[in-house]
Amino acid sequence: MNIWLLFLVLGVLTFLTRLSFIAIFDKVEPPRSLRKALRFVPIAVLSAIIGPEVFYANNTFLATLNNPKLFAALIATLVAYKTKSITWTIFSGMIAFWILRLFL
Amino acid sequence: MNESKPLNEFFLGVRDELPILLGVVPFGMIFGILALNAGLSNLEAQAMSSVIFAGSAQFMVAKLLAESTPFFIIVISGFVINLRHALYSATLSPYLKGLSLKWKVLLSYLLTDEAFAVSVIHFQKNEDNSNKHWHLFGSGLTLWTSWQISTAVGIFVGAQIPEAWGLDFALPLTFIALVIPGLKDKPGLLVAATASIFSLIFFPLPFKLGMLMASFLAIGIGIWSEKK
Numbered sequence: 001m002n003i004w005l006l007f008l009v010l011g012v013l014t015f016l017t018r019l020s021f022i023a024i025f026d027k028v029e030p031p032r033s034l035r036k037a038l039r040f041v042p043i044a045v046l047s048a049i050i051g052p053e054v055f056y057a058n059n060t061f062l063a064t065l066n067n068p069k070l071f072a073a074l075i076a077t078l079v080a081y082k083t084k085s086i087t088w089t090i091f092s093g094m095i096a097f098w099i100l101r102l103f104l
Numbered sequence: 105m106n107e108s109k110p111l112n113e114f115f116l117g118v119r120d121e122l123p124i125l126l127g128v129v130p131f132g133m134i135f136g137i138l139a140l141n142a143g144l145s146n147l148e149a150q151a152m153s154s155v156i157f158a159g160s161a162q163f164m165v166a167k168l169l170a171e172s173t174p175f176f177i178i179v180i181s182g183f184v185i186n187l188r189h190a191l192y193s194a195t196l197s198p199y200l201k202g203l204s205l206k207w208k209v210l211l212s213y214l215l216t217d218e219a220f221a222v223s224v225i226h227f228q229k230n231e232d233n234s235n236k237h238w239h240l241f242g243s244g245l246t247l248w249t250s251w252q253i254s255t256a257v258g259i260f261v262g263a264q265i266p267e268a269w270g271l272d273f274a275l276p277l278t279f280i281a282l283v284i285p286g287l288k289d290k291p292g293l294l295v296a297a298t299a300s301i302f303s304l305i306f307f308p309l310p311f312k313l314g315m316l317m318a319s320f321l322a323i324g325i326g327i328w329s330e331k332k
Contacts, residue, residue: 001175003148010165010182011155018189019212025197026208040295040326041195042224042295043286044319045188046279047296049217051303051318053276060205061304069273076277080284086123089281090274097273 068100107209107257108230110238117242120222127217127274128159129254130246130265134266135162136258142170146259146262153255158216160312161185184311192220199227200237207237220273225282291329299324 021030054073055062059082064070076093083089108116118120132153139149144166152162161182168178192215200211223240257264267273287293299322306314 001169003144004151004167006165006175006178007148007151007155009179010161011157013179014156014158014161014186014189015182015213017183017186018193018215019208020190021194022200022208022212025194026201026203030194030197033134035198036330037323038195038198039228040291040323041191041319042221042228043283043292043295044299044322044326045191045315046221046283046304047299047322048315048318050276050279050283050299052307052315053273053279055304056307060301061307069276072273073276073280075191076280080281084281084285086120086278086281089284090126090277092122093277093280094271094273097270101270 066104068097068104071100071104072097108233108235110235113235113238114242114264116226117180117223117239117244118246119242120226120239121219121246124218124222124247124278125250127272127278127282130251130269130271131159132251132262133258133263133265134267135159135166136255136260137263139166139229139255140164140259142166144169149259150252150255152177153251156182157213158186158189159251164311169173176315182311188202188217188312188316188319189215191316192217192246196220196240199224199231200240203237211237211240211244214241214248216244216247218247219244221282222280225286228286254270262328291326293324294329298325 046083050073054069055067062069072093075096076089079085079092080089135153136149139152139162140146144152152165156162156165164185165178165182168181173181191213196211196215200208204210219240223243226239227236230239265305283296287296299318302318303315306317308314309317
């Protein structure tokens with residue numbers, strides 16, 4: 001197999017996927033309904049990434065009550081709500097995770 | 105009007121991206137090691153990080169190469185796993201409208217999950233700022249640089265941060281910090297709840313399609329709830 005050709009094809013495809021709508025919607029105005037829908041993308045996508053990161057480890061679903069990441073994520077959620085600070089959220093979440101891991 | 109200067113925006117982007125690196129750097133090192141184990145040379149492993157520059161696709165491609173998967177199948181798999189970037193592209197399009205082709209090419213090359221996450225939140229809060237694209241340049245370049253360096257460290261030195269530390273947990277924590285303050289109304293809450301619940305149900309689907317499907321479903325619920 002030609003590894004370099006493979007990388008080139010994958011690189012170009014990835015780049016074009018990323019460029020796609022940034023280029024298209026500069027020329028063509030997207031319909032209003034689509035623009036409204038796109039406002040939900042950040043919340044939807046980020047939440048859809050958070051879910052498995054918290055509940056799955058090595059492709060196995062973690063039984064809820066002995067999953068330290070679940071409780072650490074809940075604590076981090078509270079801290080995020082109160083402080084709106086990324087640094088404090090990560091700090092509290094990681095510390096909670098490390099402590100809870102010892103007991104759960 | 106909130107006219108912040110280009111360099112201010114750039115460094116805000118850099119600063120906003122820094123916490124995510126806690127999770128990205130170990131991931132990059134692991135990729136470097138994994139790529140060598142898959143039979144790639146040092147140069148090929150490093151090139152993958154700069155030519156493809158998409159973490160989860162790179163992990164999958166390395167794994168498929170190790171299993172001697174046919175060329176065409178690897179290309180299709182890589183393409184599908186990266187489809188979510190089209191959604192990011194559409195979401196960012198109104199904020200990058202009117203930029204030169206050079207900017208669009210540069211920012212598209214740098215558009216990853218991690219840069220999108222911090223910069224789209226910044227864009228939503230600073231819609232009127234005509235220099236806001238510099239924020240994405242800052243966050244994207246920061247991630248790019250750390251991805252290249254951490255790949256190289258993985259290749260040449262090995263994993264310097266034990267996996268047992270669980271630093272990959274910093275990624276969902278950062279995303280929690282980005283999402284929670286933005287949940288101000290019922291549609292937003294419903295979108296977040298739907299996306300996280302269905303991302304778990306759809307998780308077993310291949311090529312990260314579960315994440316895309318959960319997102320689309322959640323966006324649909326959001327639109328429905330807003331219309332009611």
